[in-house]
Amino acid sequence: MTVTVFVGSLLAAMALGMPIAYALLVCGVALMGFMAATGALPAFDSQILAQRFVDGADNFPLLAVPFFLLAGEFMNAGGLSRRIVNLAMAWVGHFRGGLGYVAVLAAVIMASLSGSAVADTAALSALLIPMMRQAGYQVNRSAGLIAAGGIIAPIIPPSIGMIIFGVAGNVSITKLFLAGIVPGILMGVAIGLTWWWLARRENVQPAPRLPMAERLRITGQGTLALALPVLILGGMKFGVFTPTEAAVVAAVYSFVVGLFIYRELKWRDLYGLILAAGKTTSVVMFLVAAAMVSAWLITVANIPTEVAKMLAPFMDNKTLLMLVIMVIIIVVGTALDFTPTVLILTPVLMPVIKQAGIDPVYFGVLFIMNNAIGLITPPVGTVLNVVCGVARISLDDAFKGVMPFFLAQLAVLFGLVLFPDIVLVPLKFLMK
Numbered sequence: 555m556t557v558t559v560f561v562g563s564l565l566a567a568m569a570l571g572m573p574i575a576y577a578l579l580v581c582g583v584a585l586m587g588f589m590a591a592t593g594a595l596p597a598f599d600s601q602i603l604a605q606r607f608v609d610g611a612d613n614f615p616l617l618a619v620p621f622f623l624l625a626g627e628f629m630n631a632g633g634l635s636r637r638i639v640n641l642a643m644a645w646v647g648h649f650r651g652g653l654g655y656v657a658v659l660a661a662v663i664m665a666s667l668s669g670s671a672v673a674d675t676a677a678l679s680a681l682l683i684p685m686m687r688q689a690g691y692q693v694n695r696s697a698g699l700i701a702a703g704g705i706i707a708p709i710i711p712p713s714i715g716m717i718i719f720g721v722a723g724n725v726s727i728t729k730l731f732l733a734g735i736v737p738g739i740l741m742g743v744a745i746g747l748t749w750w751w752l753a754r755r756e757n758v759q760p761a762p763r764l765p766m767a768e769r770l771r772i773t774g775q776g777t778l779a780l781a782l783p784v785l786i787l788g789g790m791k792f793g794v795f796t797p798t799e800a801a802v803v804a805a806v807y808s809f810v811v812g813l814f815i816y817r818e819l820k821w822r823d824l825y826g827l828i829l830a831a832g833k834t835t836s837v838v839m840f841l842v843a844a845a846m847v848s849a850w851l852i853t854v855a856n857i858p859t860e861v862a863k864m865l866a867p868f869m870d871n872k873t874l875l876m877l878v879i880m881v882i883i884i885v886v887g888t889a890l891d892f893t894p895t896v897l898i899l900t901p902v903l904m905p906v907i908k909q910a911g912i913d914p915v916y917f918g919v920l921f922i923m924n925n926a927i928g929l930i931t932p933p934v935g936t937v938l939n940v941v942c943g944v945a946r947i948s949l950d951d952a953f954k955g956v957m958p959f960f961l962a963q964l965a966v967l968f969g970l971v972l973f974p975d976i977v978l979v980p981l982k983f984l985m986k
Contacts, residue, residue: 556855559588560848564898574894575837575844579607582847585855594855603847610846611839614798615727618717620835621801625808626668627827632812632819634779635677638663641776648763651753653686654699658749661703662742665710666783667804669717671892671929675704675937679944687945690758697941698930698955702745702963704937705926708892710738712786712800715896715922718842722849722900727797728790729915730922733981735787737919737970744962752958778811791984838893845897858905869910876912876971879903880924884964887928891936895925916977923967930956 563584567577582603590598629635642659649655657678664674678700686696708715711731720727764772785807786800795803812819852858868875886895900921907917929937932953942952970976 556585556588556857557860559584560852560855560857574891575841578841578844578848578894578898579603582606582844582851585848585851589851589855606847606850607843610843610849613721613842615717615721615796616839616842618712618727618798618801619714619838620831621798621805622669622712622714622717623673623834624828624831625801625804626670626673627831628805628808628812628819629664629667629779630673630677631823631827632808633816634667634782634808634812635664636681637772637776637779637816638667639678639681640772641780643761644764644769644772647761650760651749651756651758652760653682653689653691654696654749654753655746657682657686657696657700657703658742658746661700661706662710662739663780663783665707665738666712666787667779667808669707669712669714671704671707671926671937672940674707675701675940676944678704679941683941683945691756692955693945694947694951694955695752696955697945697947697952698957698959699745699749701930701937701941701952701956702959703742704940705929705963706738706741708926709734709741709919709923711735711783712797712804713922714838715892715925716918717797718838718893719896719900719918719922721842722845722897723904723914723918725914725918729981729985730918731787731790731797732984733915733919733977734922735984736980737923737966737977740966740970740976741923741963744966745959748958748962778815782807841893841897845894848898849901852901858902861902862906862909865906872910872912873972875906875910876917876920877968879906880920880967880971883921883924884928884931887925888931889934890928891934892925892929895928896922913974913978915981916974919977920967920970923963923970927960927963927967930960 560581564577564581567580572580586595586603587598589595639656639660642656646652646655646659660678661674668674682700683696687693711734713734716730716734717727719725720730782804786804789795789803790797790800865875865878868878883899907914929935932938932949938949938952938956942949
């Protein structure tokens with residue numbers, strides 16, 4: 555019955571048009587009221603709700619979120635993102651369908667800089683869609699490719715999604731970061747191969763091949779941008795700093811490079827950039843705080859045990875259990891945005907995962923991958939909506955364009971379900 559109250563109150567609040575954060579609070583109030591009425595709690599206590607709400611945002615690892623968002627703003631305004639695109643253009647732009655390969659390579663590199671799918675997609679769309687339209691590529695397919703590349707950002711470290719999952723599920727964020735490297739690269743390879751297959755039919759003249767000296771010059775200009783992911787991952791790997799401290803390093807580094815070296819970031823821009831990062835942070839933190847109220851009541855109401863009973867027929871087979879859970883997340887991801895899905899499902903599924911003996915880090919990576927794929931599925935599809943706005947096409951056209959890449963990334967996801975060592979073996983090597 556508690557599962558019915560939880561799901562029913564959440565869906566009812568969303569149906570009334572409430573923002574997800576408020577819907578989560580309504581869900582928490584409904585759960586507490588039901589538990590007080592049935593005697594599971596002594597009484598309805600609004601002070602507990604307020605305390606849990608404040609405690610939800612009072613978490614040191616969550617400080618990484620505003621600093622990584624600020625780093626992303628500095629990168630886009632300071633010219634780091636543009637230099638990454640120029641670098642990719644110099645090395646792969648001359649191949650048949652070259653601008654598509656530029657989009658894939660730039661997406662993978664930028665994913666290792668910001669950790670935000672929406673920010674990366676917006677930057678790549680603004681830079682590449684006009685170029686691809688002018689070159690004669692199909693606009694909906696180009697938009698679909700860039701959208702599929704943008705969702706790699708929550709998987710390759712540093713990932714804001716993994717930080718939120720790590721906090722909500724009490725999982726090592728450093729291990730999640732390291733475990734996400736190979737799956738993120740595989741997603742890039744998958745959409746790259748899909749683009750190769752599709753681009754054979756594109757009648758587009760590739761860009762001229764640049765001389766080696768010019769390529770090296772452009773690479774040299776982008777070296778400082780490429781050094782950032784090495785700095786972050788190396789620092790965490792060797793224990794120089796925590797993920798939260800890595801976020802501060804990323805923000806300071808991108809600020810210094812953009813302002814003093816590339817000189818594209820101006821002092822007058824700082825207020826607007828900090829304000830933009832602050833607004834996004836406030837949305838994320840309010841969601842996290844509201845979700846922690848529901849998470850506590852989910853635990854007290856013993857909802858994970860009820861869910862485990864529902865999944866009992868699959869508990870003896872880890873692979874089958876993961877397949878069922880991944881399908882459930884895909885369905886949920888079409889209706890909810892990335893962060894709410896992570897915050898709602900993590901406290902429900904983590905006890906089930908631990909009971910089944912599945913590695914929480916392995917599950918976390920696939921969970922984040924699945925939620926990232928949800929960003930390109932309508933009707934919510936935040937990333938898909940971003941490319942629609944930039945490319946000025948309808949959501950239907952964008953989804954038709956993204957469909958081949960969506961299927962390729964789903965194939966990677968379910969391949970990792972069937973072969974978990976692809977994630978776990980590199981993680982063990984990197985943790986040595």
